Amino acid sequence: MAGHSKWANIQHRKGRQDEKRGKIWTRIIREIMVAARQGGGDPNMNPRLRLAIDKAKAANMPADTIKKNVDKATGNLEGVSYEEIRYEGYGIGGAAIIVDCMTDNRVRTVAEVRHAFSKYGGNLGTEGSVAFQFKHCGQLLFAPGTSEDKVMEVALEAGADDVVTHDDGSLEVLSSPHDFESVKKALEAAGLKPEIAEVTMRAENTIDLTGEDAQRMQKLLDVLEDLDDAQEVYHNAVVHA
Template sequence: MAGHSKWANIQHRKGRQDDKRGKVWTRVIREIMVAARLGGGDLDTNPRLRLAVEKAKAANMPADNVKRNIDKATGNLEGVHYEEIRYEGYGIGGAAILVDCMTDNRVRTVAEVRHVFAKHGGHMGAEGSVVFQFKHCGQLIFAPGTPEEKVMEVALEAGADDVISHDDGAIEVLTPFAEFEVVKHALEAAGLKPELAEVTMRADNTIELTGDEAQKMQKLLDVLEDLDDTQEVFHNTSLSE
């Protein structure tokens, strides 16, 4: 991970997400529906659904909307059936990209994703071609200036896998997927509030792109993220304009 630019990359990403708030509810609703359909509508026994509902609350989604979509997914109301599908591909400079989608029309979605890759300098890969470069895990990022020793003590005691100090002062906590909520709650209870906290696909290593290559890669990522069926886009690049 390119430590020197960790904090800048996080702030850059958050800023771009803030500019796309109109799509957040749509994506959260789909996540709620799939999580409830696969694991049931009980928050106490469905950790994926709990995370989705937390995202909904963070996006200021009314509780009635959340309940209605859980009911749709669990058969109490009629609703659309979404399926999850992941596409893998290559971006500028051979960068690895994962595109997680939820769709009610697989044929439409794969055509749209393939078109974006081809139009913006990348290409789709076969299943398994790049996913091995990522790890499914919990990730919490703390701002520079956060007391490192306290973060490390609380996180590791709660079950974190690793605590990484980056060159720019940012602190990154990595957890197993199953321990993410426990570690997050322990850190918050200790007065340590992360700037970013999510379950993600984290690249094992990153490649740095600058100048024209970085701009082209950002354009490719933006267009992939803007597709209606896209939920998340993961990549292994550090981008510097």
């Protein structure tokens, strides 16, 4: 992992997401609906729904909007039915990309994803072509200057798999998706608030891109993230602006 740029890259991604605040609600609502439909409408019994509701609250979504969409998904209200689809492909320099979508029209979505890859220098791959390069895990990132000893002690005690110290001083706590919530709660209870906390697909190895390649890769990622049906875009490129 290119540790020196870990913090900068995560912050850049977070900034990009914040710029797209208008789309955030749409994506969270879809996530709430799919989570509720699959695991039921009680967040206490459905960790995925609880995580989606936490995201909704962090994005200042009103409680009645959250409830309405849970009700839609569990059959109490008429609503659109979404399905989850994962697309895998290659970006600039052979960088691996995963695009997780939620859609009510699979034909439209695959056409849009394929078009984005081909127009901006990538290639849409087959199922499983790049997913093996990522690990499904809980990830909590702490700013440089956070106490490494304290984070390590609390995180490992709470069941985290690993604590990674990067060259820039940022700390990354990794857990299984199942243990993510208990690890997050333990860290917050100890006064350790992560800058980013999510269940994600984390690249096992990264590819450094600079100059024109970096610009082309960023453009491809921006276009994929802007697709209406895209929920999350994961990749293993370290883009040096």
